[in-house]
Amino acid sequence: MDKDYHTSFGNNLSPRNPSKLSRPKRFNITFIISFLILFALWIIFSGRFDGFHITLGLISSAIVAAFSGDLMFTSRNARSIFLLWLRMTTYIPWLLYQIFLANLHVMYLVLHPRMMELINPKIIQFDSRLKSEYSRMVFANSITLTPGTITVNVNALGRFSVHCIDDPSGQPLPGKMEEKIAHVFKE
């Protein structure tokens, strides 16, 4: 046991496995995309187009993109990133529509004179079939954005705890939203 531990530890550090030890390339596709996004934000926020401000923006965007370029993307393949975002843009309008419907529902509950009889708050639990951390994060945030349901916890096995304010809000979970996110992330 003890010996096993030492040998595996040594293998990880040995230079025989160069793919694990070599540092990631600085100027890969994730760096370029992050740089373009950050620089576009810089242009919008500064609103000045003289050489001084543009140069400052170029330098600071490059520094931030070099440090955190690999945080935003799960893939290093430009084509798959593009396709993921394309599918995401079909998901977002549907999500906005759902948020609007759920907002109206919560408004109805808030303004109903016999509100205390309509609501039935409880914490429901269900297992999600989403595998990656990224898709679970999107799913949990979408649940919380839809009024009437708030994600309390997601554990490492994909078990979601959701607090819902009444029965109709909690019923459709996981349902269609999970299907849509699974389609976006191809899971």
Add this chain to the structure above:
Amino acid sequence: MNILVILLLFGGLFFFTGGSIGILRFPDFYTRLHPAGKLDTAGQFLTMSAISLYIMQDFTLHTFLTATKIVLIVIFVYLTSPTATHAIMDAGVRAGLKPWTKAGRHDLAD
């Protein structure tokens, strides 16, 4: 155009008012988070789109940049608001606060 802006603003204020009333009316910590954290999303979307439409009426580069900034505010709030709401809820669960339920209320009444 002004009529559309006014309608959007009133729609947004309607949701914000509903959120405030909800905070006062709902029975416990967890249920109060529902209107507090989230009726704002619709209210904010409507008021911000009204403001950006109003600014875009005389279309120059600078009004366009200002409108883009307002749209970015909406996007960032949509990203951070659920995270904050979830953090508050999780803090409540970790501190051991029991959620209010209908059954619990009947138990107390009996």
